[in-house]
Amino acid sequence: MPNRPHFWSIFFFIVLFSCSSEENNTAIEEENNLNAIAITLDITENTVLSNQEITVTLSTEIDISRLEIFLDDQNIENFLAPPYNFILDIETLDEGEHKLKVAVYSNGKRVASKTITVKIDNIGPQLSIDSIAANELICNKIRVSPRISDIVSNVKSLAVFLDDILVSERDNSTDFSFILNPEELPAGEGNLKFISEDDHGNISRDSIDIAIGEKIMAINFPKDFMRKGIEKIHIVISDSDGNFIDSRTHSSGEIETLEFCSFAETNENSEFILTFIHDFNNTIFNFYVYSNLSKGMLGNAINLNKTSGGLSPASLKLDVPFYEDSYQMRASGPWNSLIYYNGKFSGHVSTKFSNELATNKTFISYFNKNIADSYQWAWITDLQSRTTLAPEDFTKSRVTAATFEIDSGFLSPIMKITGYENEAMYSARTGHLLYSDDLEGPTSSIKKYYFADIFDYYTYSGQVANYTWEGSGKPPSRITIPDASIDYSFSNGQVRFTGLPEYEVGRIRLIGIRTGGAVLTAENPSVRVELIFDGQQNEVILPQIPEGIFPSAVTQMFANKTFEIKQGAAENYSAFSTYGDYISKVLVPSVPFYIASPFKERVFKSEGPQWLPTNEFPF
Template sequence: MKKSILALLTITFIFTYSCSKESSNPTAEPDVTAPTFNFSIAGFNNNSSAIPIVVSNQIEININAQDAGGISKVEAFIDDEKVGEDTSAPYSIIVDVSSLASKTGKTNTFKDYILKVVVTDKSGNSESKNTIINVDNEKPTITGVNLSAGAVINGDNNTVTFDVMDNQELTSVKAFLNNELLIDLPLDNLSININTNNLTDGENVLKIEALDSGENLGSFEVAFISDNTGPEITIESLVENQIIDSLITISPNVNDLYSEVDSLKVFLGDSIIFSLANQTDYSFDFDPNLFGTGANSIKIIATDSLDNMSELIIPIEIYRRLITLNFPSNFYDPQLARIYVFASDAEGNLLDSKRVMQDTDKITLRTIEEISPNSEFMLTIGEYSTGAFGNSSEFTTLQNLTPSTLGEINFKTYPRFDYSPTNPIKFPAQGFDSQDIISLNSEGFGYGGSFYSETEEFSIDRRRSTTSAVNSEFIYVPQVNLTLNEYSYYVADWDIPSDFVFTPQLFTNQNVEKRFYQPILSNGDTFESSSYWIAGYFSNDDFQNNIYHRIDGHGYGYQGLEGIPYYFNSIFTNYKYNVRINDYYTERTGELAPSFHTLDWSIDYSYSNNEIEVIKNGLDHTVGKVFINSDPYVVIGGLNISYRWSLVFDSQKTDNIKLPKIPEEIKTWGFYELYEQGNMEVQQVEIKRYENINSYDEYLYKVIKDNRHSYLVSPVMESKFKSTVPGYYQKAPHFLLD
């Protein structure tokens, strides 16, 4: 009983204590209320589970959640797999859906995914909401673009069409050129125009972007070439204001960076002269002789496969080429003050003039006058030297030239010799009979000697050639005893010892023979006089280079029964000689002929006002020559003025020779006053013929063109001449004329 009362008291205490505590601090009710919320997917307004939302790549879930006790976390699940959470407001979860399959394999329809958003409060209460989403990770496909990679286009009208395919609705299609927006296209008209005039030539990029409702962006890029420029034309063989006087090949380099060269047309002025299409080599020949002279222009128009056109205009001048003169490196004689070459028409009017300088290697004479390839002109070479006491002018004129017959002359260097002779000059000449008349006159290439019986000296002037290595190795000294009518000779080395003494014992007559030649006169002419000159050569090389030695030379005013005597020496390998009989002159190679028939020609002339009228008769002559000479000089203004002028002409068709008019640069030379007054002296006029040369043009080609010795071309030259000094032939040698 006592035990029961104790238990009862205990229960009563506990209850009483409990009631007492509750009444003073009431117990809170547990939080069992779930949060409230709604959510949306960025870019979509309708989250109704009945209508699936199509998303792509990633989605942004924005959650607006409330709870009295506070939100603990927000979570997102796709098909119950957690894909993200957020624990702080504002609540947003970004979910990557790019790895999710878009469609089911069999039906090729969108696969439904359940997107669940769960919001949990701090009491652990949670609330969830679901929506169905479809994932579209397929980008719009751009196909059928009619602009191919590397295509070359031009102009302002280039339509580009294409198709866009997508499994969703397209929201925009844009086109960009070089990353700059070109056009935002209407979805019902997928067509673009490219105006290449707004682009730089070269590579450009067209990009097309298509965006679908799933924010999938499809793009297509194509690089193309814009080409609004014609082919580039360059010419290395032609420069501005170039003078064209002969056939040239013009080789345009025609290149197009982006297109094929289609055609090329060449105009002279406004007239087309050349056209080619679809070629790789556009070279063409231009013959100025087909067109008029004067200023003009060559215009070249090139077109590419896109019809782009470019043109190059080069101003030119068309002249008529007369002749080209080629000079060797050592041609210029430093002893001369001036050398000029000039061309004149048949009336003597100046066509062109050029000065020859020390470094001149080529001169082309040309004219702007309208002449044909067969028009005649004359070429003159003028040389001027001057000193303290006067000056000298020498001219050589070739007449009856045409642009088509000669073309060019290749000059050779006329031999020039040391300014001072080799020492010693004088040698003792002892033992010669003082009672006899003795001649030791020697003459050869680079030397000349004389005997002075009064002083018993032999004087020899020796000079080496300065223009070539060709020189004589010997000095031929003939001794003619006019008292005894005997001939002997001595061959000395060029370098005669300084203590050398000439004596009669040195001379020999071995290989010497006295011979005769018979003058045979034509038409019963009376013999008046004859002269001869004989030279020998020790080798054929000497013969080719005219390294000669005079054997004998004399003149006679009578002839014996056997003819005209002379001495011949057979020690030489080659011979050259000349013979004059009255007004007949011949120059030949080999040994002297036994007889000479004079020519049945006649020659006379008159001279007035710088014109020479030639009166001639006869057949077979081809070349004429006029020699004008001051003989030896004329005093003008206290100065000794000398001049020489040789004019060569076609003797078959020319009777009147006009001296060419003088260029301004030459009018200061001393002779000009006499020229202007017409007071120059004609000393000789001749007509001649050459064996193996049948015309004047052939003479020009065989002798003059390469500046050859005429005796190397023709072994026989015969002339009929008239001289102011009867019985004397003026050879008047010159570097161009023997």
């Protein structure tokens, strides 16, 4: 019997071989057709398209049944017969590269195809800028460096306008930076406009709102001006009515220049208010408000000089076994404060310092004002290492006995004398209190006092009735008390002042009314305001305080004017004749008053122990 399974295997193999050969022949034929048909477009590879008509031509003798156009694999046109012309609407396409494909069919079979890369350029150049921020106030010449690019073509031109004023114009450049000079532009808010064009005529328009200011002044901070991390210095500029103009904050402790400018045009006589705010730990705020200023008084800059502050205070309670009743024992300076109280010499001394204008030495005075020649003093290094004071710590050597005469023997003036270790400390008003007490002598106009004459630099201050005097060196031997008084008021948020002829400076202290308890916090801060102004002015302005710089409790005090007036004075300086002299010779160079004027006198509204306010920023 024949082997039938073998027969059918052979038959299946023959059929399969015949089919495979037919498919291969078809593929070869199609490939030959693809190679035989030439597709030509009237645009080339990487052509940047416009809204032009594109023509496809074919070189073939084969009958063409269909021609398809694809853009990025999306069928956009179909033709059954020539001509093969089409238009791309480039406005609807994304800028950049695209794939344009032509597919040709004959009798339902694809017989040819061609793909090229084309480019669409339908938007203008792209702009980015980091060298200037939206709404930035510009009062100094700066270089603006915009980055401009076009992903398809070149940037042909850039024109920059401030509103309608041409600022810069560049053609066919790769560097589009330009100088923005406020001195050449009108002050005020404006729109900085950038108009750029690429090689294909596409235009972009970008803009940013800025403000052009006129520079008022600069304030230069030295290194270690304040204790970093504990203190900040805020500065606010206001116009003559107290309206906010500009503000800056110094908190780095490094050398820094803060510049201030105004939207409004100013001249040498334009009046404004300058406020320094010493911010201690966001809870204690001391405002120094200088009014009636002008650019002519201040010049271009204030160069602040640093003072000294203590860090890491050590609390002390020292035994004084030799202490006698009715004696006064005291140490006082920027770095220490101690008095004899409840059987101990108690207080604190600093163990670290904010800068080199400091000392680890403590001066202690010990005397009884009613006992002649009782004055003794001690000069101790690192007092925090001691637990007791001994008699041998004190000496009477180099003690000066001095006299002081006033008009009336029935008055008891208060006298203070401060000594300074060196000229730098003297210039920074960082010294040691050598003597502080009232001078007795009810039957004589001549009063006697004592102090340790161990330094080269001294200052003094005194008070009797409503009159005070201060100066450099040792106290004068005689003072004539003027028969004068001033007046002031604070009502409905308005400060009024009546000074004295020829007294150049007026001063008023306000204290913020706190509603919380004794504990100081940002919500319950201590706020003190020192108003310094032309002594011949009658109205004193409280400046507006902007939001965002201080805790809301502080800004609300100023908004609602919840202050009480504590004291006020008219000041007369021996070396000055106007308020402008005081500003230009004391505030601008940032020195204690006695560097520029050896003597000043002050008249208060009423008698009393309040000598405040006493000083200028930052001393």
